[in-house]
Amino acid sequence: IALLNAFTPMIFAQKNIAQDERMEWWRDARFGMFIHWGLYAIPAGEWEGKEYPQIGEWIMKNARIPVAEYEKLAQQFNPVKFNAHDFVMTAKNAGMKYITITSKHHDGFAMFKSEASKYNIVDATPYGKDVIKALADECHKQELKLCFYYSQSRDWHEPNGLDNDWDFPKERDFQKYLDEKVKPQLTELLTNYGLVGMIWFDTPMTISEEQAQSLKNLVRSLQPACIISGRLGGGVETDYKSTGDNVIPAETVSGDWEVPATLNNTWGFKKNDHNWKSPEALTRLLFDIAAKGGNYLLNVGPTAEGVIPQASVDILAKVGKWMKTNSECIYGTKASPYKMEFKWGNITQKPGKLYLGIFNWPGSDFYLEGLKNKVKKVYLLSDKQQKVLPFKEYYNSDTDHHRLKIDLPEEAPDKVVSVVVI
């Protein structure tokens, strides 16, 4: 026992060291691109002339399309306009540092070359090329981390996969599906495309702890530095937590977590969904999520031709314009020391610096309560000359209360998020 206790801290410490190393790029990144792309981009929300209001990538289930019918989409899938450079530049220009693409979603179709299942983009489509390979090469060239979304439980194409109850009887040999499709495909993804930043498992459903642990062990054994995201299931601990879709926590959440979010109301492309969020709202969400300690994984849904909808590109470019000036208050920052947001905005921090992200510019005297640290300088992040903003510190010894007063310029330096650095 004494011996064990002697070692436990080191083992735990060992795990931690490895964990911090594994998470370093991800914690610094704060902002990533999610890509939901697959056969579902062809029906684009409609089937046999009927429009389905739900998220586009679920059309096979929502329209209860038999496998025999849905498979035919592969014979039509020919994204000739696909250009990995455009995808990566759209992410990079937005200030995103990692890309997470659907290597296989719930419909079971693999967007990469797979020996484990002929139901893949190389063997089953007229296009015949491995888009994941093209993206991997471009990401490595552009130093963006490439990550793979993989639906480990739901697979509507496989009789032993879960959740297709319109083609297949209830009885499933789920372990057989894991052994014959999931594990071989994860091995292909973690062997054939160079360094993989992260595996984004999704919708665990009824996977057991043992089965989930076996998938975690497989990823760890093939690429120890590869991060495993929140929805593995089986109660098995992963490297960070995923909030529900588009769910923004009300206040700071400790630990590593990420918000997966849509630009409109679907992940997979839908031709009639033009309900786009504004770049202003998205920029404020990016800052607010960072101020609460989280990452933001913002989605695009390319068309069947292989193009990211222009509206998405334009919105992300505007977020990128703000990031070009202000990314210092996002990358590598920690959550606000105040644990709650303010009516005017929120705060991110780095050692010795606070970044006040002001959404509602007060345009005159601005007060920050409770900051005990002695203030050395206050300036606007957008001001490259870092001209000092007048400030005054007050201390009430009776209440041991600190108050900082900053004389802000009348005009907001930025109409989206103006950042004041203390």
Ligand SMILES: C[C@@H]1O[C@@H](Oc2ccc([N+](=O)[O-])cc2)[C@@H](O)[C@H](O)[C@@H]1O
């Ligand atoms: C990113 C999305 O993830 C899942 O949908 C979910 C899964 C879990 C929750 N959840 O835990 O709240 C919400 C939506 C998928 O079903 C969906 O198609 C998309 O890929």
